[in-house]
Amino acid sequence: MAEYPPFAVTVDLVVLTVRSDELNVLLVRRGVEPYRGRWALPGGFVHVDEDLPAAAVRELTEETGLAEPAGHLEQLGTYGRPDRDPRGRVVTVAWLALLPDLDRPVAGTDAASAEWLPVAALRPGQLAFDHDRILADGVERARAKLEYTSLAAAFCPPEFTVAQLRTVYETVWGTRLDPRNFHRKVTGTPGFVEPVGRSTEGERGRPAQLFRRGPAELLHPPMLRPTADRP
Amino acid sequence: MAEYPPFAVTVDLVVLTVRSDELNVLLVRRGVEPYRGRWALPGGFVHVDEDLPAAAVRELTEETGLAEPAGHLEQLGTYGRPDRDPRGRVVTVAWLALLPDLDRPVAGTDAASAEWLPVAALRPGQLAFDHDRILADGVERARAKLEYTSLAAAFCPPEFTVAQLRTVYETVWGTRLDPRNFHRKVTGTPGFVEPVGRSTEGERGRPAQLFRRGPAELLHPPMLRPTADRP
DNA sequence: TCCATTTCTCGTCACTCCGACGATAACCGC
DNA sequence: GCGGTTATCGTCGGAGTGACGAGAAATGGA
Numbered sequence: 001m002a003e004y005p006p007f008a009v010t011v012d013l014v015v016l017t018v019r020s021d022e023l024n025v026l027l028v029r030r031g032v033e034p035y036r037g038r039w040a041l042p043g044g045f046v047h048v049d050e051d052l053p054a055a056a057v058r059e060l061t062e063e064t065g066l067a068e069p070a071g072h073l074e075q076l077g078t079y080g081r082p083d084r085d086p087r088g089r090v091v092t093v094a095w096l097a098l099l100p101d102l103d104r105p106v107a108g109t110d111a112a113s114a115e116w117l118p119v120a121a122l123r124p125g126q127l128a129f130d131h132d133r134i135l136a137d138g139v140e141r142a143r144a145k146l147e148y149t150s151l152a153a154a155f156c157p158p159e160f161t162v163a164q165l166r167t168v169y170e171t172v173w174g175t176r177l178d179p180r181n182f183h184r185k186v187t188g189t190p191g192f193v194e195p196v197g198r199s200t201e202g203e204r205g206r207p208a209q210l211f212r213r214g215p216a217e218l219l220h221p222p223m224l225r226p227t228a229d230r231p
Numbered sequence: 232m233a234e235y236p237p238f239a240v241t242v243d244l245v246v247l248t249v250r251s252d253e254l255n256v257l258l259v260r261r262g263v264e265p266y267r268g269r270w271a272l273p274g275g276f277v278h279v280d281e282d283l284p285a286a287a288v289r290e291l292t293e294e295t296g297l298a299e300p301a302g303h304l305e306q307l308g309t310y311g312r313p314d315r316d317p318r319g320r321v322v323t324v325a326w327l328a329l330l331p332d333l334d335r336p337v338a339g340t341d342a343a344s345a346e347w348l349p350v351a352a353l354r355p356g357q358l359a360f361d362h363d364r365i366l367a368d369g370v371e372r373a374r375a376k377l378e379y380t381s382l383a384a385a386f387c388p389p390e391f392t393v394a395q396l397r398t399v400y401e402t403v404w405g406t407r408l409d410p411r412n413f414h415r416k417v418t419g420t421p422g423f424v425e426p427v428g429r430s431t432e433g434e435r436g437r438p439a440q441l442f443r444r445g446p447a448e449l450l451h452p453p454m455l456r457p458t459a460d461r462p
Numbered sequence: 463t464c465c466a467t468t469t470c471t472c473g474t475c476a477c478t479c480c481g482a483c484g485a486t487a488a489c490c491g492c
Numbered sequence: 493g494c495g496g497t498t499a500t501c502g503t504c505g506g507a508g509t510g511a512c513g514a515g516a517a518a519t520g521g522a
Contacts, residue, residue: 005279006237009311009322048236048320052311078309078324080240080283089279091240091322093309148379163470181510183471188508205469206517220458221508227451394499412481414500419479436498437488452479464522471516479508487500492493 007080010092011055012043012131014076014138015064017116018155018171019101024116025135026063027127034086035128041135042114043092056095063114064099071099072154076138084130092129096138098154143172148222150192153213159196161208162186173225185223191216238311241323242286243274243362245307245369246295248347249386249402250332255347256366257294258358265317266359272366273345274323287326294345295330302330303385307369315361323360327369329385374403379453381423384444390427392439393417404456416454422447 015026027039042063046055056073073095080091119139124132145151146169153160155168166182169175186192193211200208246257258270273294277286287304304326311322350370355363376382377400384391386399397413400406417423424442431439 004239004276007240007277007322008235009238009240045235046238046311049313051313052309052322075308077306078283080277080324082280082282091238091283091324093311093322161470178510178512179469180471180473180512185509187471202519203469204519205467206471206519208470221455222453224452224509226510392499409481409483410498411483411500411502416480418500433490434498435490436496437490437500439499455480457481466519466521468519469517472514474513475511477509477511480506482505483503485500485502488498490495490497492495 005089008085008088008090009046010043010090011046011052011059012041012092012094012134013056013059013063013097014041014094014135015060015097015099016119016138016142016155017099017101018168019116021167021171022118022120023139023171025119025122025138026114027117028063028114030128038128039117039122039126039131040128041094041131046093052093056093060095060097064102070154070158071097072151073097076134076141079130079134081130092134094134094138096141098142098151100155100157143225146172147224148219150213150216150219153193156213159210159212161200161210162193163208165193165211169223169225175226177226189216189219190214192219236320239316239319239321240277241274241321242277242283242290243272243323243325243365244287244290244294244328245272245325245366246291246328246330247350247369247373247386248330248332249399250347252398252402253349253351254370254402256350256353256369257345258348259294259345261359269359270348270353270357270362271359272325272362277324283324287324287328291326291328295333301385301389302328303382304328307365307372310361310365312361323365325365325369327372329373329382331386331388374456377403378455379450381444381447381450384424387444390429390441390443392431392441393424394439396424396442400454400456406457408457420447420450421445423450 013026017024026042028042030036030038030040042059044059046052050058060073076094076096078091078093082089084090119135126132127135152165152168156164162183163179165186166177166179169182170177191214194214196210196212198210200210244257248255257273259273261267261269261271273290275290277283281289291304307325307327309322309324313320315321350366353366357363358366383396383399387395393414394410396417397408397410400413401408422445425445427441427443429441431441
């Protein structure tokens with residue numbers, strides 16, 4: 001192996017959820033320099049004998065305090081501009097996590113306090129390092145993947161209604177969808193959702209059937225977001 | 232920054248092209264241990280002050296001997312299993328490149344001789360390190376992206392016919408497509424291709440109109456590959 | 463109790479898109 | 493000219509979708 005420049009490798013997490021009709025991201029306040037006091041994506045160094053997915057899962061459980069069975073985790077991309085960290089050459093492998101709304105506050109074992117913040121409330125340049133860019137890439141990935149995968153259900157609890165699922169799409173895409181057409185599409189795509197057999201109770205309006213995730217991962221044909229049609 | 236485990240960071244390239252109706256990948260024979268004499272993806276260490284995309288472009292030009300204007304380059308994913316390189320902890324950022332068929336042999340400035348090999352001819356376990364897995368991921372990414380982007384044109388020379396573009400789809404997907412429906416789809420999607428105004432000469436059959444890439448990057452609606460329909 | 467309100471669910475209709483395929487156009491070599 | 497080959501245009505039916513009407517099943521207030 002002779003000579004090679006030494007790097008530090010970290011993982012950073014873009015953890016998204018939908019709560020109160022807004023897309024939220026999990027952020028931590030940095031307690032040390034650089035960027036002390038600024039919001040940042042949760043993350044940390046990869047251990048010497050640790051695989052990259054394992055490091056991501058470890059950080060996720062440390063920050064959210066929950067084992068990972070619910071939700072979804074995938075690699076987002078790797079960022080390594082030479083000047084991205086003033087301390088030295090740090091390459092970070094970013095991960096995208098989609099979680100249901102755990103309406104309890106985040107109980108992290110980590111000292112740093114993690115909080116949910118609405119993505120729309122963040123201003124450019126507000127996050128540490130290049131985390132603005134990473135967050136933007138993560139949000140765009142999530143938006144795109146809702147089109148052709150069944151990942152929207154990862155934002156939902158194990159049992160959910162069609163309307164809850166529609167709210168996920170509407171929130172992530174920032175558009176409104178026709179409830180009747182959405183209902184037809186979701187229930188008509190084999191394997192997307194499966195009826196539980198029960199219904200909601202005590203909510204306003206007619207009770208809604210409860211569903212859980214189906215086995216399908218890809219949507220064929222996809223559900224394309226409404227486009228500002230090109231000329 | 233105090234303590235952190237030191238890593239080596241490399242870039243590896245999955246360079247794909249379509250030649251003689253087969254999907255080919257650019258491979259090098261390793262001249263040193265480990266995996267000496269085995270085929271591997273071209274790649275190398277990231278320099279100390281080098282950005283990751285710059286390292287990928289550098290390796291690409293070193294291996295193919297051509298500046299990068301033609302074709303397409305994107306980050307594929309990062310692979311860092313602790314045991315993936317017997318020499319130590321090496322994390323590699325893999326990139327996917329799609330190039331037109333430069334039917335001249337690859338004139339690399341690199342000492343290692345790079346060669347095009349048909350992807351279908353490779354057997355599992357034939358490549359060094361975890362390059363089998365990286366190649367498989369790259370091929371799958373290319374297949375998926377043909378569906379909803381105009382990337383197929385990256386496999387074509389600056390001017391090409393609809394039939395050439397169809398051959399790209401057929402080769403990458405391993406399916407046959409109806410020439411008439413394909414022609415309708417390609418020419419009917421605004422911004423996918425633009426007529427040059429000239430036609431081929433001296434080929435067999437009726438001359439074909441020449442096109443070049445249009446400005447569109449996304450295909451709306453996508454061109455879905457024929458599916459072995461689900462039940 | 464009755465009614466307005468809310469929300470879920472089922473239909474209808476027109477339009478687009480796509481797969482399957484027929485037909486014609488424009489070149490080649492002989 | 494003639495057959496072979498490939499490119500291009502057209503037609504037809506079915507699947508999928510956007511726009512929207514209408515009924516079903518709950519709640520809450522007069």
